[in-house]
Amino acid sequence: MDMKVAKKKLGLKEKYRALTRDLGWDTTYQPKDAVFPYVGYEGIKIHDWDKWEDPFRLTMDAYWKYQAEKERKFYAIIDAHAQNNGHLNLTDARYLSALKIFLQAISPAEYASHKGFARTGREFPGVGTQVACQMQAIDEIRHAQTQIHAMSNYNRYYNGFHAFADTRDRIWYTSVARSFFDDAMSAGPFEFMIAIGFSFEYVLTNLLFVPFMSGAAYNGDMATVTFGFSAQSDEARHMTLGLECIKFMLEQDPDNLPIVQNWIDKWFWRGFRVLGLVSTMMDYMLPKRVMSWREAWDIYGVENGGALFKDLARYGIKPPKGWDDAEKAIDHMSHQFMLGLYQWSFGTAFHSWIPSEEDMNWLSAKYPDTFDKYYRPRWKHIKKLADAGTPFKNYGLAKLCQTCQLPTVFTEPDDPTLTCHRQSVYKGQKYHFCSDGCQHVFDNEPEKYVQAWLPMPQLFQEPINGDLGAWMEWVSLRDGKDNGDYAGSEDQRNFEAWRGLATTNQ
């Protein structure tokens, strides 16, 4: 009998090469540009796809094994949460506004990201890149689903969740997130990677998930903590993919640098605007607050973002163009957003409210340079109107930014008393913007942004024709239940009554 020949022991990297990277081949029956038709038109030059460094070398067997373990934990917790009326553990039901925004705007974005990564998972010519994108594609549908499943039980008891599939496509504020993801998906595969993989995942996602989920933990929402941290464990892979991708593009050809820099500038600003809403969740919507938006920005924006761009400086990358304007906005944005949400709360499928005296004291401690000076007086005025029985409502339509689709509620970077407005003219038409950043994005690609669907003009077209009631029906918003001030809302009444049942013998 033959001597048994000892097999070569393969290390992690060699094994991954044998099991995964080596599966592809150069086609000969069909030309490469027909197989990968979208990889060239953005102008990114890639000479050797083999130089791609895999961020994590997971094979499918390991993927199934570890992901199944996460899934078992997740569903065990949300089952228990549903069975034991876990929603009554919340500090206060006003917290749910943050979740309502999340389900209406972020969960659909997870799904869009799923589709986008399925596309790049096919369109990139390198096996390593494709597999990493495919894993992200399947992870992203996981996130959409775990979020819907976690919030399904809240939907049974509270308003504002029930129509997320309708509000996604029709209500005004979800258009902010959807236009961001539509923008990324309508771009080429490389820009998509910079938009989602790098700017959103790497630079900004920590700001969304980590403080948000800590906030959920502080406020007794175990269902959200669970989906959040469970999703975040995939994000570690996704962020690393985003970073590897940008390094790969920069290492492959020096001509890629200006293209990549331009995308970083664009997508940082787009992402900063989208995630701006998180500032309001952190500073206003959590009954028990973890840290202020400013503190989160200092850790995850300044410290981590700073380290990242210092690292990328070796390729000639500079921090994003809007970085300084972002820094100047940090101490203002949550207040400006919340004031906006409050005055348009008749048109939102979530509640807003006037901060209490105690809340305002917290805000002035966290924002010593801005809150008392600019925002407390406005809240006080609004409070006076509400106490007099004439609550402040702005039935005038918000002017939306053509790029980010937020109402133009922000102030000039260097003058917090002056609302910032910019406009550009393209083919004889005037377009409005909330900031220099958004105007630059438009001016670089006007032919794209003139296509944007703007939810406000829709109000005056078929089938709405300016009728607010018809609009509410069209966006599946139930007046007096889903919208308006939290004080006096059905959610508030129910939560307090149910909590009463649990804590008394009535």
Add this chain to the structure above:
Amino acid sequence: MQIDLRTVAIQPQRQAFDHLVRRFGDKPASRYQEGSYDIQAAENLHYKPTWAPENELYDASLTRIVMQDWYALKDPRQFYYSTYTLTRARQQETAEANFAFVESRGLADMLPDELRDVALKVLVPLRHAAWGANQHNTFICGYGYGTTFTQPCMYHAMDNLGIAQYLSRLGLLLGDTDALEAGKQAWLDDAAWQPLRRYVEDCLVLRDPFELFVAQNVALDGLLYPLVYERIVDEHLSVRGASAVAMLTQFMSDWFDETRKWVDAVLKVAAAESEHNRDVLQGWTRSWSARAASAMVPVVELALGAEADEAVGQQLAALTARIQKTGIPL
């Protein structure tokens, strides 16, 4: 204060999300329904794709198949991420145990050389075909319309990758890294593999997601899996003493049994939708299964020699009967 929340009996305000109540009535929805129906953006899309300005971002007209409601293409397994992942994790455990058993008992070394050669020759190049299948299902997920149709394609794509990786491990176990190199060489150059490689490459330029579904998941898999894993591995190799190979490919046999039910259900609903769909599907299933059959002949010959023609003929007849049962006249 400790609150015993379980004792609180409170009345839910509603049973399910609005869009699910509209579809399924006012009752609690399943997690499959919640995670699958109407979760793709449907209207007021913002921008045209820069890569194909004539299309929409989500565009049902990329395929010739026409559906009133794409969500009618339901997955009978009702897989959403969690049920999918838990199912594969269990199968993965079995596969792991099988690989460990074959390895620890030295079963690979006990294989008769001739049978080991056949196994390596047939199975190892197939990892590249499985990679092709991964590309196609990723494409269908990316460009297909409606989550009930596209979601299982993403799972299928990851399965295809898993299968390619199991075949690679089989190659390493029975023959070391040289076996993988030889397999790739054969895939690229040997005459026996060229019709199949051409088939896969021709599919790489198909951009109709539903036609790709037919070419890969109906026609090619419908012949390849029974021919390779039943006819060659089970009936040819196992009976001659190479049952170790069957242990290493159990995942693929089980997987095909499970997934074909989904594939058939998709065909059935699409065909029942209209005369137009039936005509289109008839044309596609006919031409792609004929091509797949001729591509498989030289591959099957590597194991069965002169019997290959007959084996492929039988399997093509079985596939035809299977397709007819879905309501597509062939």
Add this chain to the structure above:
Amino acid sequence: MSTVFIALQANEETRPIIEAIEIDNPQAVVNRQPAMVKIDAQGQLVIRKSTIEEQLGRDFDLQELHINLISLTGNVVEDDETLTLSWNS
């Protein structure tokens, strides 16, 4: 020098992993937050399989980290024995 970090869910499974990280990275700072432990380190953080195994008393595959991982920063270098996070600046 820039700071790298890794954040893990706070539970029984991660306790020995965090201990191992502390052993291998004396310069690291461990921040315990609700449901989360965030470990910051200047310049570089090394996670070593063998140290985790000593704390855990069983074999450990570094990829098991994925189950309880929340986030990380820095360039990732992974082999069979170590996972290293670092910035080049």
